[in-house]
Amino acid sequence: MKKHFSLLLILISFQAFSQKIPIPGSVKRAISQTDTVTIRNHIAYLADDKLKGRMPGTEGYQMAVDYVVDQFKKIGIQPGGDPGQYTQKLILRKSVVNNATAVATLKDKNGNEHSLLFATDFLPYPHPMSAKASGEGTLVFVGYGVDIPGLYSDYDGVNVKGKVVVMVAGVPDGIPASTLISHFSSPGNKMNTAFAKGATGAILVNPAVPFTNPNPTLQSNVALNPEKTTAYGRGFVGNLGFALTGSKSFLTGLFLNSGKNLDQVLVDIKSRKNSSFEFPFTFSASYTNTQSEFDSHNVVGLIPGSDPRLKNEYVVHSAHLDHVGIGRPENGDSIYNGAHDNASGVASLLEIARVYKNGKAKPKRSVLIVMVTAEEMGLVGSSYFAANPTVPKSSIVANVNTDMPTVIAPLLSVVPLGAEHSSIMGNVKFAADYLGLDVEADPEPEQNRFVRSDQYSFVVSGIPALHIKYGNKSNVPGFDMDAFIKEWRAKYYHRAADGMDGIFNFTAAKTYVQLNFLISYSIANTLEKPRWNPGDLFGMGSN
Known part of the structure; x- marks a missing residue:
């Protein structure tokens, strides 16, 4: 019964999104030129031992902040944080x-x-x-x-x-x-x-x-x-x-x-x-x-919209910049590098920003690229940003979150956690169709992943949001993707083994970037802003 209800919501959302978004040739070329070498280089820097696991309040986390700010400047992304800054300051209290x-x-x-x-x-x-x-x-x-x-x-x-x-x-x-x-x-x-x-x-x-x-x-x-x-x-x-x-x-x-x-x-x-x-x-x-207490920072970049009216509305890309720092030694290694969690997510957003700029994409709505602090401490940085954004809160129309894409096998299907509650599911279908991907329901609802990543902070603030996770489709006959993912997670998730010498599929990383770019691009260029499905419980408290 629960599965039938979820599929019905998905079908309703698909039908509600009937407008086709034209993609200019320059944007198509930029999408096709998504650079796996650049993605790998971003991950390699952020997951290097010298950052010591990117724990907020440490020199390593500040190095990660400085790196993202420097990349925003090189790409040509404008400051979107505190006035004139790429950063948003907040106070963390333990x-x-x-x-x-x-x-x-x-x-x-x-x-x-x-x-x-x-x-x-x-x-x-x-x-x-x-x-x-x-x-x-x-x-x-x-x-x-x-x-x-x-x-x-x-x-x-x-x-x-x-x-x-x-x-x-x-x-x-x-x-x-x-x-x-x-x-x-x-x-x-x-x-x-x-x-x-x-x-x-x-x-x-x-x-x-x-x-x-x-x-x-x-x-x-x-x-x-x-x-x-x-x-x-x-x-x-x-x-x-x-x-x-x-x-x-x-x-x-x-x-x-x-x-x-x-x-x-x-x-x-x-x-x-x-x-x-x-x-x-x-x-x-x-x-x-x-x-x-100590100070920490979210990092925020801005891609201004081109439409005179819609540029005052914002689509937010988010990914958490932090990880868990130094922990219990495992096989002589005590630095928890967080290459997948979530250096890969940050790298994805940096490449999405580059696709926007290289493709001379001119989204009607503005786009914010937000790297949040202290996700591993309880969604703290995103909770702060969602409640106290650097733009008027009522102007944020959607959040596309990226957390541990888990790009370890060909990406043939995806699970858009949270999208079934709003018209954003239509944007997912648009992007997935363009890339030839299947859309699946959550294969592991017992993991409660929806409340464990930063999109949840936006949802409880009344903002439609989603988080794309890997699906179970495989191109290898008899291959059990679900079992493979669970074995990988047991070895790498929040473990010292999550470094650059682990398993990566950078072709899948490229597809993941393309998908999330197309989702935000379609939201930014659809005249009607995302809306909660009729009667949806999350939408009851929306702004």
Whole structure:
């Protein structure tokens, strides 16, 4: 049923995109001349040991920033960052829980108190906005903690204002698309929903994941605005007084004294039977956080539009410039170079910029080439840019994100994550048809890839977005592309082995660049700006 629903959305989007975009001869020549040597050279520099894994806040990351700025200048791309600059400055803050300070208490209606045990009953989320997190309130069970317009809400029938919500990981049955499942199951989204409903604190329980470390390091990273009044990231951004993870034993204990059967309630909420209720307890929690800050930068280049009116609208290409730095040694190597993740994505965008310039492409809308920081820290740089872009936020019509293209085999089919929610799917079909590529549905929805890359930051800001991933089509009879990708990922993904001596298919890299260029080019030249599909849940909050 879910697959049929997704295919229906794809068909609707294909039909909605009926306008053919003319491609001038100069642009066609530039597309055909996409340079695999240049792509390889970009990757080789960004993945060199001297950049030491491009961790934000290090000299290596600054070298990557300087390299991209220099390439923008050589290509002829205009500054698109802070006024007159190629960079957008932001503040990154790391928060670490001081475990010894973490306390939590239950009080029943008779005034009896019960102290909970750190790392047995609860673990705190670091609070990015306060050195001390604290709060109290009546406990309210809110099922999965989801609020899905027109479909289902765990908040129906309960008032959580000034209270502490308890919710379980996951989502109910019946959510139709894998991208929506990823979104509504995201802890960050659940925390934001609790805050929007007026809760003062939140406790998220995953009954399937036990606590195993008695003294864990609990840390988070966010971006701050210059006034340090607002945090941006994919997870908990400090809008609640506190946020905790609760253990299954903690949840079981609450239910033993509630008059409710936990197993039955879990079955009921799975089938979308609202089972929210108020516990006969008051809950309080407090803990302190050690915080440190440093400056980092997104890098932004501008290709101005040619149409007098449409040039004030923008299509954003994005790719993350950072990686994870220096880590645990593997086979004597401790530098995690990130050649595929995401030097290859940055190289792709630099080549896309070159295709625009070499082809003398004059897109009607303007195009921004944005290399974001701190994706590996939780989509932090893109969260900041999407909420605080260097152009008016309402003028951004679409995002085309590039993250770890995984160009390790011939690229014959693609998976446009997120495109099924908007008319952008038509632009994908236009570009794929031009290149003779097949378009497939996500073969690994359980990976939740849609909320793990920077396009998600744009989507939650109301901007239609997509992220092209590899498909499973192969030109070798009997070859199992899915198994090959999984074996590759186990060896290279976030591993020290992800260097230039790994597996690369630069013909596939060329095709990937051509595809993403054509997607943005067609969006930039279509008179009607991208729109969410009718009734799409992501489009409900669009600008």
